[in-house]
Amino acid sequence: MAESTRRRRDPEARRREIVTAAAELIVEVGVDGVTHRLVAARAGVPLGATTQYFDTLDDLRTAALRALADEVDARLDGVRIALTERGVSPAVIADLIADGLDDARAVKADRAVVTAAVHDPRLRKLARHLSEQLVSFLEPTYGRDRATAAMIFIDGVMWSTQIRDTALDRPFIETVLTQLLGMPETDTTPGRTAAPSAP
DSSP states (O other): OOOHHHHOOOOOHHHHHHHHHHHHHHHHHGGGGGHHHHHHHTTTOOOHHHHHSSSSSSHHHHHHHHHHHHHHHHHHHHEEEHHHHHHOHHHHHHHHHHHHHTTTTHHHHHHHHHHEEEEEEEHHHHHHHHHHHHHHHHHHOOOOHHHHHHHHHHHHHHHHHHHHHHHHHHHHHHHHHHHHHOOOOOOOOOOOOOOOOOO
């Protein structure tokens, strides 16, 4: 059976292909640069297929941004697992940030979602959710205020990478995180039990 025939018989697969193509284009050319024609060409579908599945270009862009947000969410789940296994120290967090900065597409995807949210109130809840996830990882150890400060700094690191086309040095990131986070409110080193608080 020809590939085109299979795709016609699986409308959900075609819809996913269109959304994936739009997401790739958002990372490459930005939200405003995405058009039905570009998406159709990237997905290898007729131009009319994009309007068949999405009433407006905004609907298509929103679906693509949600797909990108899902990617970011999946990466954050990996961060959560790493912090659980290795401990929530500035050194570990700096390692994870440095690793993340090495993935250029991931950085662009994250920035695409946040940039779109600045201009589209409908997407702000989605973007806030991603930031709140990071805060929730750090809050049990450092408290809400310090976790929020670290999240804001990490956001700034990501923006700096995009603007300067170069990543900040890992030692600098660890130093700033150490200053922001201070001493843990609880000891979360794997295999260790927090010392009791002084009376």
